[in-house]
Amino acid sequence: MKTTRTALALWKIPKLVGGIVILLLSACAKNTPTTSQAPAQASPQVKEEIGFRVPVDYYKLDNGLKVVLSRDTTSPTVVVAVYYNIGFRIEPKDRTGFAHLFEHMMFQGSNNLGKMEFIRLVQRNGGTLNGSTRFDFTNYFEILPAHKLETALWAEADRMKGLAITQENLTNQQGVVKSEVRVNVLNQPYGGFPWLDMPQYANENWYNAHNFYGDLKDLDAATLEDVKKFFDTYYAPNNAAIAIVGDFKPEEAKAMVQKYFSGIKPATLPAQPDISEPKQVKEKRFVKKDSLANKPALAFAYHMPPRNTPEYYAMGLIDQILLQGDDSKLYQTLVQKKGYTGSVSGGINYLGNMFNYNGPMLWMGNLIHDSTVPADSIVTVLDKAVADLKNQGVDQATIDRALVKIRSSLYDNLVGFYGFGRADLLASFALFDDNPARINDLEAEFKKVTPALIKKTAEEYLQPTNRTILTVDPLAPQTK
Known part of the structure; x- marks a missing residue:
């Protein structure tokens, strides 16, 4: 692919060195007495949370x-x-x-x-x-x-x-x-x-x-x-x-x-087709033959909650808890403890991010694993991680860690690539919601997610009946 353009959405916004450069800040105003004056009565410190807001x-x-x-x-x-x-x-x-x-x-x-x-x-x-x-x-x-x-x-x-x-x-x-x-x-x-x-x-x-x-x-x-x-x-x-x-x-x-x-004429737009997805009621399993692969691979996908619902934001945090980063539950088990694979990838909307789409979507994860590891062993780890969310739930500290991670990702996008990440969200929200100012509400929506909502969302959407498992079966190249 040429560096000037990419035909399909396989590029990502580069991460900035040093991570977040814009975070929520706090300011503290203090009364400091001078040496020539008697101390005045102490005033309570005034703390004001200053939230970064994108001009729109x-x-x-x-x-x-x-x-x-x-x-x-x-x-x-x-x-x-x-x-x-x-x-x-x-x-x-x-x-x-x-x-x-x-x-x-x-x-x-x-x-x-x-x-x-x-x-x-x-x-x-x-x-x-x-x-x-x-x-x-x-x-x-x-x-x-x-x-x-x-x-x-x-x-x-x-x-x-x-x-x-x-x-x-x-x-x-x-x-x-x-x-x-x-x-x-x-x-x-x-x-x-x-x-x-x-x-x-x-x-x-x-x-x-x-x-x-x-x-x-x-x-x-x-x-x-x-x-x-x-x-x-x-x-x-x-x-x-x-x-x-x-x-x-x-x-x-x-x-x-x-x-x-302003002088460009508008068009008569056709009616939008129905892109709704019927509710999945049975787990799907498929095998893809790949003669070029040298190891087996596995991917899983769950249908997402509707966009902009409370459960949608809860799934954003579940993604952080289960899949994103070295501290995620699936990485810790599949990579660190079991050694089934060297990495686990995944997320919401592989061709973008969880904000720039407008229709049915999948939460997916995937990994390439050793041929000695049965696919069912990986699914068992996934099931255990999901069962813990449903049965044990998460505490507020876990949600707070997930919030830090998703906020870091969000603000990385907003300041990344000379502002393109910001332009991407603004244009998407204008197209899909007629409201680009939504960009300033995202963090607050994630903060509304409670342990109870995480549990409810996991119980409703992380069911095997809502899941598809796809495995790659490597085959020896055919000889001529």
Whole structure:
């Protein structure tokens, strides 16, 4: 993959050295007597909790474009992130991988920028850029010196107005995507495991369960008419949000957004398909044969509670308790005590984070393990960890530790990658909730989680009947 862009959401926001740089602070005002005066009556210390809040200026243009501004003068840079409310979850049937293919097409030229000139424009102005396709959106962003904000806005508006949709570009990008599928999935040990595989096994609704990277025959079947229709339908201002984060003057930024985006016509948006997932009532188990793998692997997945419910936030903390970090229960048992594996990975939404999706989701974990370890031995460890949550519960101290970890992760995102992490959440909340200010409520929602809610959530959602187990069976390569 090129460093300038990534076709699918496999990149993560880099961690900052030193971890959190923004935490809740406390200030203490004191009365200190001077040596020339008699001490005054002692005043009680005044402690004030100062919570960091992300600046959010949110409005909409007349054509429906959602705009979020968040000023941050920490460094003389600016992030422009454009999110379209179209991900691979609702791409056309018989066109698997089409949303991802179209992401490639967005770099092939527009009204005033020729093929690949968008990338060169950003790079020559000292910036970097990327794009990705996720479950519920496709995004494009640039990070530039602050004085180049107008350049980024002009370029993004230019391709929103009109894309260079030609048969040559389509044929070329079909080949690029097919090559990417072969390299990243088909010819890779553990290719697609479990981020691409598990949704197909665990879900029933086609929209959640199809191969979103794309079957090669479906990629070949995409026509120029398909591409034009897709662009006209989904790449419209009333189906998009733009987040601007960094060192800028708000009034100047608003004037630029108005100048370049207000004249773009909105589209008639189709009704959203039903992406709800039926309740799972029986455990599912599958085996994937992988002739390129040299060790067996196992992944588990549980269907998540609905987004933004109390149980959703409880699952965020359960993830921290069971799966995240060296102090997590599964790491401590599977790695430290049993020695079944060298690492355990997992989380909520493998193609992003627990905030930037809008529909059914899985909480997953996965590991590669020694061939001498039966898969059922790993499942037994998982069952024991879950049973402890249900039967013994957790104390407040355990929740407090989980809160520290999830707050650390959240604030790492907010300050990471020159502000892109902040732009990502602001644009997502604008698209999905029409309320980017939700970014400032997340920590408070996690703090509402009680030991009783953890127990209730575990009992309801961490049931074997709500679970899918996928194992990888390594096979010797076939001889010619």
